[in-house]
Amino acid sequence: MATNPTSIIEAFQRAGQGQVFAFYSQLDAAAQQRLLSDAAEIDLDEIARLSATLLAPSGAPAVNLDGLAPAPYEPLPENGGNAADWARAKTAGEAALRAGRVAAFTVAGGQGTRLGYNGPKGTFPVTPLKQKTLFQVFAEKIRAAGLRYGRPIHWFIMTSHANHDATEAFFKAHAHFGLDPARVHFFRQGRMPAVDLNGKILLETTGGIAMSPDGHGGSLRALARSGALDLMDREGIDTLSYFQVDNPLVRGIDPSFIGWHLLRGSEMSSKMVPKAYAGEKVGHFCVQDGRLVVVEYSDLPKALQDETDPATGRLRYIAGSIAIHVLDTKFIRRVAAGGDGLALPFHRADKKIPTVDASGAPVKPEKPNGVKFEMFVFDAIPFAKNAFVIETRRADDFSPVKNAEGLDSPKTCREDQLRQFARWLKANGAAIATDGTGLPSAAVEVSPLFGYDEDSFADSWKKLTPKPAVAEGLYLE
Structure with missing residues (x-):
């Protein structure tokens, strides 16, 4: 869209969207410029097409499940x-x-x-x-x-x-x-x-x-x-x-x-x-x-x-x-x-x-x-x-x-990270106690710089001499 203020306003009026500038004359110069800048982002033809289809009286078209x-x-x-x-x-x-x-x-x-x-x-x-x-x-x-x-x-x-x-x-x-x-x-x-x-x-x-x-x-x-x-x-x-x-x-x-x-x-x-x-x-x-x-x-x-x-x-x-x-x-x-x-x-x-x-x-x-x-x-x-x-x-x-609580929350994510770290440690011979879900009793954390997947962790673990004891608060980097 053109960046000239008059051209932008006229384009909105022609598209039947003149209400966007209903309070334009009441704004200070900086606010006018911000409004014009936002308006210039809008593809008016696209909005008209979407309004004609997705806002039709029948609503959005139903999802076609034929042959699924x-x-x-x-x-x-x-x-x-x-x-x-x-x-x-x-x-x-x-x-x-x-x-x-x-x-x-x-x-x-x-x-x-x-x-x-x-x-x-x-x-x-x-x-x-x-x-x-x-x-x-x-x-x-x-x-x-x-x-x-x-x-x-x-x-x-x-x-x-x-x-x-x-x-x-x-x-x-x-x-x-x-x-x-x-x-x-x-x-x-x-x-x-x-x-x-x-x-x-x-x-x-x-x-x-x-x-x-x-x-x-x-x-x-x-x-x-x-x-x-x-x-x-x-x-x-x-x-x-x-x-x-x-x-x-x-x-x-x-x-x-x-x-x-x-x-x-x-x-x-x-x-x-x-x-x-x-x-x-x-x-x-x-x-x-x-x-x-x-x-x-x-x-x-x-x-x-x-x-x-x-x-x-x-x-x-x-x-x-x-x-x-x-x-x-x-x-x-x-x-x-x-x-x-x-x-x-x-x-x-x-x-x-x-x-x-x-x-x-x-x-x-x-x-x-x-x-x-x-x-x-x-x-x-x-x-x-x-x-x-x-x-x-x-x-x-x-x-x-x-979510703040429940499913997909910081708590569930933290526990899944702990399970992953414990799984990597166990796979490489470390002694670490876990419950039936794989959650370790000791809080551990592995920096991605030490291991960001199973292979990179195993490579880094092999190089560690001596191997650290898995204890509460163990951090590997």
């Missing part, structure tokens, strides 16, 4: 997978890492609000003893992987308008956790305006549009718009490891996963965990019309979620999506461009959106009064050539921090 079937995946060797194939995949992934072809990508636009924490979620402390933050855990894993494979790894971090400055300041205050600042790249997620139920863009204040992030699916076009993909091209990076900021257990640099992706010629690969129970709130990997898709738990009928295989007794729709992917950078660029039918669909989310009335007085709605539009990254999967899914162990890759 459970997706195939590559099982782990202990679950019937071919051990030789897994070994070849690991070798291929390690070669790509040594060649500098791989970068890490973290979606980190969220705040810690649900955790009762005031700040970017990535700055939330999560480890059992040292209380390292999510960002520090990831930074040390990436740093350790770079040292292991002899090539420092670029790390791309997508922030939001709400936490960008605080995130950058946090990294500077901690000297980027030992990473080269030139290899840590921050960029903002895109935003979309909220609209009322008639498609009119809502004002949050008299001088501010109700804007919100465009969903994790927006990360793909943000990579293109920010210049991150161009930087990757210059650096010879063609493979991007995607993970979200709330999961400290994730192996963000997993050579086996990277290798499977490359050997299969996949444009977008994913990890799955077997669902813990039928109604677990994760997406389901499925196939439909010959394409791999993810169907949200809220869209898959309970009857299908509960279906079991008569031969094994296992759930048929067992492959749960945990938001861990590897993507080809050329594929990301194609999706971001949106041509040839590749544009990701937007989804509708009805929300209670603070706004203002005709006189400019604030309104705090008691029920949903508007709609936010967002994209999901897994909606790119059906467009990818040779899209592929591998199995991973939940205990190795997935223990997110989402």
Whole structure:
């Protein structure tokens, strides 16, 4: 959109969105400029199209379940997978890492609000003893992987308008956790305006549009718009490891996963965990019309979620999506461009959106009064050539921090980290007492710089002389 104030205002008026500037003349110069800047982000044609489709009287189109079937995946060797194939995949992934072809990508636009924490979620402390933050855990894993494979790894971090400055300041205050600042790249997620139920863009204040992030699916076009993909091209990076900021257990640099992706010629690969129970709130990997898709738990009928295989007794729709992917950078660029039918669909989310009335007085709605539009990254999967899914162990890759208490809380994540550290110690001959769930009686912590996965831990443990006694408060770095 043009940046000339008159041109912007006239464009909104022509689109029937003139209400955005209803209080413009009452604002000071700085507030006017902020409003114009926000307005210039908005694609009015896109808003008109979304309003015509997602706000139609019939509501959002129902999810098509015709021809749906459970997706195939590559099982782990202990679950019937071919051990030789897994070994070849690991070798291929390690070669790509040594060649500098791989970068890490973290979606980190969220705040810690649900955790009762005031700040970017990535700055939330999560480890059992040292209380390292999510960002520090990831930074040390990436740093350790770079040292292991002899090539420092670029790390791309997508922030939001709400936490960008605080995130950058946090990294500077901690000297980027030992990473080269030139290899840590921050960029903002895109935003979309909220609209009322008639498609009119809502004002949050008299001088501010109700804007919100465009969903994790927006990360793909943000990579293109920010210049991150161009930087990757210059650096010879063609493979991007995607993970979200709330999961400290994730192996963000997993050579086996990277290798499977490359050997299969996949444009977008994913990890799955077997669902813990039928109604677990994760997406389901499925196939439909010959394409791999993810169907949200809220869209898959309970009857299908509960279906079991008569031969094994296992759930048929067992492959749960945990938001861990590897993507080809050329594929990301194609999706971001949106041509040839590749544009990701937007989804509708009805929300209670603070706004203002005709006189400019604030309104705090008691029920949903508007709609936010967002994209999901897994909606790119059906467009990818040779899209592929591998199995991973939940205990190795997935223990997110989402809620202040209960499931997926700091407590459950801390305990899962302790179980992982105890498992590594036991596997290497250390004497450590655990309960029936594998939780150790002694609080221990392993720095990613000592071991960020089973292999790197084993290598470091072999070099330790003498071996430390496993006692309360043991920290290995």
